[in-house]
Amino acid sequence: MRNIPLDEVDHVERAVLPIGTDYPPGHLLDWHEHRRAQFLYGATGVMVVDTADGSWTVPPERAVLIPAATRHRVRMLGVSTRSLYVEPDAVPWWPASCTVVEVSPLLRELLAVAVGFEAGYSLSGREGAVATLILHEIDAGSPLPFHLRVPASADLARLCHAYLAAPDAGATNAAWAARVAMSERAFTRRFRAETGDSPAVWRRRARLLAAVPLLxxxxxxxxxGRAGYASPAAFTAAFTRSFGMPPSRFAGPANRS
Structure with a gap:
């Protein structure tokens, strides 16, 4: 199925519904949720998935697992998706929160085949076997660290969402603390308790994640330079340390040497 709304086929009695969708550059799927779990794979482009408690950047040819009934929004940056909508009882192993995962070459090929199925595809023979194998491949996927936790408290969450919208290498703990009327020490302690990171570490990771679509x-x-690093070497070292791969892995065709 290609470029059709989930609502039109959600009633179909299939554990896995594959849908491929092409989005215009910069398209925003505003806050929504699905009854089914979702495997959202970007065959092209970069996706940014936000929920109340975090933000996930999904590089090209990777995917994000979204639990059923999770309210989220997605920014599509030049994306053509291959989505799977999965009945929750078919995937008891599905993660409890969004997770970015590696997508194997086999899974990519299976997804390309599956989006050609009709909604009521045959459960016997080739189509049913492809759908079953897809779930096995997803279960075997490796998680990737393209995630930022957002604080639960409203005032700190506002700071973080504003920063994610416009990362600024010049932001300081003192300035952030002043915006929520706290001392710098108390603010840092509270921020770390809610996110697991210091504000400075959180902002640095946010800038590195924001670099993924820019690349x-x-x-x-x-x-x-835009990420606030003095040299490409320093940026490459920090990016590789955070994500386990160099920024050159995400370069567009025009920027590959």
Whole structure:
């Protein structure tokens, strides 16, 4: 199925409903939720998935597992998706919170095949076997660390969401503390308790995540400056340390050497 709303087929009695969708650049799927669990794979482009408690950046050819009934929004940055909508009782192993995962070459090919199925595809023979194998491949996928936790308290969450919308390398703990009328020490202690990271570490990771879509259009040198690093080498080292792979892995075709 291609470019059809889930609501039109959600009633179909299939554990796995594959739907491929092409989105215009910069498209925002505003806050919504699904009855089913969702496997959201970007065959092209970068996706940013937000929930009340976190933000997940999904690089090209990776996917995010979204639990059933999780309210979320998705920013599509040049994305063509291959989504699976899965009955929750078919995947008791599904993670309890959103998780970015690696997508194997086999799973990519299976997804490309599955989006050609009709909603009421045959459960016997090839189509049913593909749907079953897809779930086994998803279960075997490795999680990736493209995630930021957002504080539960409203005032700190507002700070974080504003920063995610416009990351600023010049932001300081003192300035953030002043915005929520706290001392810097008390603010830092509270922020760490709610996110597991200091504010400075959180902001640095936010800038590195924001670099992922930028790398599709700009060179590592350009992106490193925007992320607040003094040199491409320093940026590359920090990016690799955080995500286990260099920024060059995410470069667009025009920026690959």
């Amino acid at each position: 599709r259009q700009r060179s590592v040198t350009e992106v490193s």
